[in-house]
Amino acid sequence: MEPNRHIGWFWVMITLAGLFFVITNAPAQEAPQQPQTLSAEDEAFAVAEALEEDEEPIPQIADPLYYLNKGFFHFNDKLYFWGLKPIAEIYRSVLPRPFRTGIRNFYANLKMPIRFVNCLLQGKTDRAGVELGRFMVNTVFGGLGFWNAANLEPNLSEPPDEDLGQTFGSYGIPHGFYLVWPILGPSTLRDTFGRVGDMFIDPVTVMAPDASSYLNAHEQVNRLSLNIGDYDSIKKAAVDPYESFKGIYLQYRAKELKQ
Amino acid sequence: MIRAIAIVIVLLLNIQMPVYGAQAKPLEDIRAPIENGIALLKDPQYAVASKRDEQREKIWEIIQDIFDFRIISMMALAREWKTFNAKQQKDFTEAFTELLKTNYLNKIQGQFHDEKVIFLGEDLLTEKKAVVRSKILRQDTEIPMDYKVVFSHGKWRIYDINIEGISLIKNYRTQFKNILAKESPDALIERIRETTREEKKNGKPNA
Numbered sequence: 446m447e448p449n450r451h452i453g454w455f456w457v458m459i460t461l462a463g464l465f466f467v468i469t470n471a472p473a474q475e476a477p478q479q480p481q482t483l484s485a486e487d488e489a490f491a492v493a494e495a496l497e498e499d500e501e502p503i504p505q506i507a508d509p510l511y512y513l514n515k516g517f518f519h520f521n522d523k524l525y526f527w528g529l530k531p532i533a534e535i536y537r538s539v540l541p542r543p544f545r546t547g548i549r550n551f552y553a554n555l556k557m558p559i560r561f562v563n564c565l566l567q568g569k570t571d572r573a574g575v576e577l578g579r580f581m582v583n584t585v586f587g588g589l590g591f592w593n594a595a596n597l598e599p600n601l602s603e604p605p606d607e608d609l610g611q612t613f614g615s616y617g618i619p620h621g622f623y624l625v626w627p628i629l630g631p632s633t634l635r636d637t638f639g640r641v642g643d644m645f646i647d648p649v650t651v652m653a654p655d656a657s658s659y660l661n662a663h664e665q666v667n668r669l670s671l672n673i674g675d676y677d678s679i680k681k682a683a684v685d686p687y688e689s690f691k692g693i694y695l696q697y698r699a700k701e702l703k704q
Numbered sequence: 705m706i707r708a709i710a711i712v713i714v715l716l717l718n719i720q721m722p723v724y725g726a727q728a729k730p731l732e733d734i735r736a737p738i739e740n741g742i743a744l745l746k747d748p749q750y751a752v753a754s755k756r757d758e759q760r761e762k763i764w765e766i767i768q769d770i771f772d773f774r775i776i777s778m779m780a781l782a783r784e785w786k787t788f789n790a791k792q793q794k795d796f797t798e799a800f801t802e803l804l805k806t807n808y809l810n811k812i813q814g815q816f817h818d819e820k821v822i823f824l825g826e827d828l829l830t831e832k833k834a835v836v837r838s839k840i841l842r843q844d845t846e847i848p849m850d851y852k853v854v855f856s857h858g859k860w861r862i863y864d865i866n867i868e869g870i871s872l873i874k875n876y877r878t879q880f881k882n883i884l885a886k887e888s889p890d891a892l893i894e895r896i897r898e899t900t901r902e903e904k905k906n907g908k909p910n911a
Contacts (some may be wrong), residue, residue, distance in 0.1 A: 450798075454709070455706070458712055461712075461713065479840065486793075489774050489775055489778060489856070490778055490785065492775060492832075492854060492856055493775045493778035493785075494865075495832075496775070496779065496833060496852075496854060496863065497705050497779060499829070499833070500874075503874050503877060503878055505883075518765045541844070546783075546844055565876070618789050646721055656775055671770060672815070674815070678811055681807065681899075681902070681903055681906075682803075682807045682808075682811075682901070683875075683879060684876070684883065684892075684895050684899050685804070685882060685883055685895075686877040686882075688879045689875055689878070689879050690876055691872065691878070692875050692878035692879065693875060696868060696869060696870045696871065696874060696875070697868070697869060700869030700870075701869075701911075
């Protein structure tokens with residue numbers, strides 16, 4: 446070829462090369478920049494608003510029995526500080542932790558029928574099978590449930606707990622309104638019906654009706670001994686403890702319902 | 705000749721110039737400070753009472769760096785933020801930040817017993833919003849903890865913590881909403897200060 450044509454093509458290539466580099470290096474397209482006149486405050490607020498839009502709304506609930514509930518809330522609070530917590534602390538000092546986690550596992554294992562039946566009622570048959578499998582493995586190889594032998598089997602890893610309150614929720618039944626029971630603590634109309642219903646399939650209540658209140662009390666004290674301080678922390682961090690615990694209960698149940 | 709051009713074009717299309725992402729990954733921005741914080745907590749030189757305040761200050765520096773308290777305060781009030789005047793907004797942010805600082809520093813300093821934080825991963829929800837998932841190993845229990853992070857002013861910062869499905873911001877928003885339904889913004893600010901005072905009186909952990 447003549448030298449001129451070589452040089453011509455050469456410049457075409459350079460231009461093409463340049464274009465390609467420019468295109469592949471274009472920065473990721475972002476939303477148009479905010480005008481510089483927005484103050485830092487407004488900018489931050491815009492960010493906050495945008496973040497909130499995608500958030501799930503806070504679970505709301507009616508509280509027609511507000512004054513009664515609040516009364517029971519204060520009663521439970523005193524009961525905790527003057528009764529349950531001291532008892533749990535003594536219990537904790539007497540029983541080493543491995544025993545207490547064993548006891549926790551024992552009761553959890555025993556209450557399998559509640560979880561099993563509610564899994565079935567929600568159509569979660571796979572999970573029901575896992576619950577049954579765990580029960581058998583933990584009972585036989587875990588010393589009646591003291592030890593979670595089933596955790597060694599990856600196919601039998603612990604499924605989320607199910608109860609009748611969640612079953613009702615899965616049928617679309619709403620909470621109704623907020624309730625605070627003395628001793629038993631926060632609940633809702635729906636969850637209370639759930640608790641009562643579960644009592645009919647609770648082995649502790651069915652097989653040992655007279656001892657059941659003592660056994661349930663033991664289970665609660667044992668569980669508390671593993672978590673002493675949690676209630677205190679949440680209460681101290683709250684500006685309005687009653688509303689804080691209400692909110693936490695509702696958020697927690699909403700989370701459980703999703704699982 | 706045509707072939708030469710074709711080859712060059714193909715080569716150019718295939719060269720991957722390193723495209724520097726608009727932002728670093730969320731997990732990296734917060735992992736290092738959190739791990740530094742834990743190292744601080746474990747550092748034996750701070751185990752003596754005289755050094756506790758110093759430890760507190762250092763931990764607070766880290767926290768201020770990775771948490772965006774302005775966004776946190778705005779989100780805790782949500783719609784009510786605009787009903788506060790400028791002074792109230794400022795007072796609220798200060799008071800609420802002080803509440804969080806007092807409460808959580810006390811808790812972290814006082815109750816840290818060799819917990820380990822394991823980072824599980826990150827989920828980018830939008831260009832500027834992500835979730836960093838972690839779990840805390842405490843004795844024989846695992847507590848899932850998620851950090852919601854937002855990309856603002858050049859780095860990822862935390863704007864919410866989610867423990868076992870409970871969101872910190874939502875919890876405070878519920879409380880503030882209910883208080884503001886019956887009381888004025890100034891009353892809310894005073895209640896926040898009152899809670900902080902209580903905590904300061906009772907809560908300071910011993911060595």
